[in-house]
Amino acid sequence: MGIEGVGARVARKEDKRFITGAGRYVDDMVVPGMKHAAFVRSPHAHAQIKKIDVRQAQGMPGVIGVLTGKELKADGIGNLICGWMIHSKDGSPMKMGAWSPLAFDKVRYVGDAVVVVVAETKGQARDAAEAVDITYKELKAVVDAPKALERGAPQIHPEADNNLIFDWELGDGKATDAAIQAAAHVTRMKIVNNRLVPNAMEPRAALGHYDKAEDHYTCWTTSQNPHVARLVMSAFYNVAPENKLRVIAPDVGGGFGSKIYIYPEEIVCLWASKKTGVPVKWVADRTESFLTDAHGRDHVSTVEMGFDKNNRITGLKVDTIANLGAYMSLFSSCVPTYLYATLLSGQYDIPAIHANVRAVYTNTAPVDAYRGAGRPEATYLLERTMETAARELGVSPAELRRKNFITSFPHQTPVIMNYDAGDYAASLDAAMKASDYAGFAARKTAAAKKGKLRGIGMSNYIEACGLAPSAAVGSLGAGVGLWESAEVRVNAVGTIEVLTGSHSHGQGHETTFAQLVNQRFGVPIDSVSIVHGDTDKVQMGMGTYGSRSGAVGMSAVAKALDKVEAKAKKIAAHLLEADEGDIVIEDGTLKVAGTDKSVPWFQMALAAYTAHNLPGGMEPGLKETAFYDPSNFTFPAGCYICEVEIDPETGTTEIIQFVAADDFGNIINPMIVEGQVHGGIAQGIGQALLEGAFYDASGQLLTASYMDYTMPRASDLPSFKVSTSNTPCPGNPLGIKGCGEAGAIGSPPAVINAITDAIGVTDIAMPASPSTVWAAIRAATKH
């Protein structure tokens, strides 16, 4: 692999600027004449807008413009859309309610944008925003998804009767019912997956600049996929034609899904820039982030899992209600459907599965993909149920899982997915060994002597990454293709630029993508620049989410590298008067195999550009483009084991150890992979123990700051024991599966399984805060 090639623990090139505070984020961007926007947001969860009076605000110091939704609509700016069509089981299309970037008739959640003020300074914009006088008629609100489906619940959108967006199913209902009916044992549970706020370190931001001279728009924005932002803003929101709109996502400080979507603010900043004649910048404050970033999870499910007399799973029936919030965010519909129900087979050979999913409007922030997106919900449901089943059946949770593992590949599940490779027993064995699972009973006894309750829990997750192929996702309703593009430019002196449609917002692409090039051509990674995040620089691409940058983005790079390599070898063969089939590339040199004849990489590159001596008919230059559309999803999987110790007096849970044994396929940089796993586990433990977005019944967000929303801190977490045992993915040229979401997917059920084991209850709500655990212990001991 060399010291900088594939598999090397190379320190991240980009970290120098990040850790010295020299990163360049949207808020660092300054355009001559730039002014500042503040949004007037709804203080009500549900209300009619009776009157908007902007006169006083218009007269405030520094105010340049005060703009409303009616003006936006009059200028032809479109409503926000959900780009993945789901059909209900009766064949009807999902019921998408109108989402105006600025509300003008009705507000539907606290934080809904109503008016934008543009002023000389941020402070003046905020002062004037407070002077906007909006008369509301408050309506009854509903925040809980099952309640929103009840008869007589407040009607949020006229398009969706009883707030039902779709009632969708997957799998064979009849076969599943029959399997459950005939089962020797059925485990039944109600599973709640709590709502989370993504909390990227950098809040969302947008800078819209309309250049009148060029009739051209530029938008700097915190996006995980600037090309998709450009496409959607031009094709659906009518902000500007695609050729006149440049979207730049510079350094972006974390996304976790929340920066995939196009939000009202970037649309409004672009429109307001044209309207007012000045560049307009908006940066969310933390409260705006809590209120308006797309939230994650929020499922309420019931599950029935049937077993035969040999403890083999015979059927799985799931009914889920998914809270999508007040509006359908860009990819919200695919999260509780094709990213969720398709993973309900887990690592297990289950003959019959049926899932019914109802998606529901409520007066809460929109809900969309958040690290894992559907797969954490599926894993949580399945792994909580497996653990409970093992306890009911009186068998070891590990052995019940092992007995039901899929062991031969490819494996077609009853819910669309075709697993290509994996070795689930290998991960289980590795995790059990690393955690000294066998020694747990003794540790539990020792803890009990100190008055502490020990528990151990495991989770055997599978996830689907890469989201592909395009034709398949298209047939399932996706409005876009899910391929990726790359361009490799070899400069005249042999340095290389890789232009990728993937976008790094913390993943380390500038390092890992360069390692891939180093592996091929021996060029030092410092001589390889990764260019991304600018629609004027990079060809159309699809961005980064769903752990796809490695499996899809780097595969596109590999394809482009193939083409570069082929041409480079032709040039070298010509220069060395050899057959191109005899040329090999080693240590930055093109050699004739088995001889001492060679030409250095840079000299070959120079030859490509001087074009003094190229093979006959060859075009000068050395630059190749590739688009890569995968043949299948990839299927990372693994086993996580968590051991906890609980103080029964206070309900405090201490994580004694956390073990992760993953199968990510081939790995480019183990250090970066470990970092991804650490971060993912921290978020998963966050969900299980600490984090929860709570609304009161009137729709006010109670957890709208860090005073009330508990982010995981280093002191909440143990040192993780992580390892991988990898089976290469046969579906892409690099054998990569992806690792970005696994930690967040696999860990919550492991933690909750450990807590319920420790205190002897079937279930406990997430986040299992000390208060919740104490109440559960008390309830359990009362009976």
Next chain:
Amino acid sequence: MYSVNYHRAASVTDAAKLVKNGDAKLLSGGMTLIPAMKTRLAAPSDLVDLSRIKDLQGVKVSGKTITIGAGTTHYEVASDEKLKKACPALAHLASLIGDPAVRHKGTIGGSIANNDPAADYPAALLALDATIVTNKREIAADKFFKGLFETALKDGEIVTAVTFTAPAKAAYEKFRNPASRYAIVGVFVAKGKDGVRVAVTGAGDDGVFRSKEIEAALARNFAAAALDGMIVPAKNLMSDIHASADYRANLIAVMAKRAVAAANA
């Protein structure tokens, strides 16, 4: 933040004059006031900064009498060697407030004048039977803390110091809110010449209070075992998304017991 006039007071007398300006507020460490202003929840016309007044700084220990200037930071209280000997429980309490940045800016005077129902110092001062000294008078802790964010301070009255007699034994146990790290329940127990006093912060729906039932049990026997089976009533305790009143009642007993054990250790 709205625009505000800033004044740096040179002395307490100077501050007392300046605070008469418009809708002025006194600024000490600013650990509560400044965030409230940044989020536009507080909008004073003027700020009178007390933090440079020398007379308000420092810890004095004279025999059994301890006096702490109102402008003394939590860090200074936590690290004062004389105090660590005379009343280690209070130094320990200060070390548990916020994070290092907060402890280097926040002050004891600012904390008690704000009287956040989840702040730590009110429990200590109440349990230590401290006296709060202002530029006008001296107020007993029992009379000073009036409710949620309410004190006996009159408009423009400035806390200059707190003073108390070192207890024979004392300790503070805090159970933190997992998000804010303020106290969900904090219990300060003190055994002094006039008996046992136990004060609870973070839990009462009317702010810091003394637990009469725990005091009575410990007056008979100042030992953790004296609190075995102690049931603290949940009535008048706060209930929120982080902790129910029942849970807080349980924590009061648990933290009190641990505090007594620590005080006796």
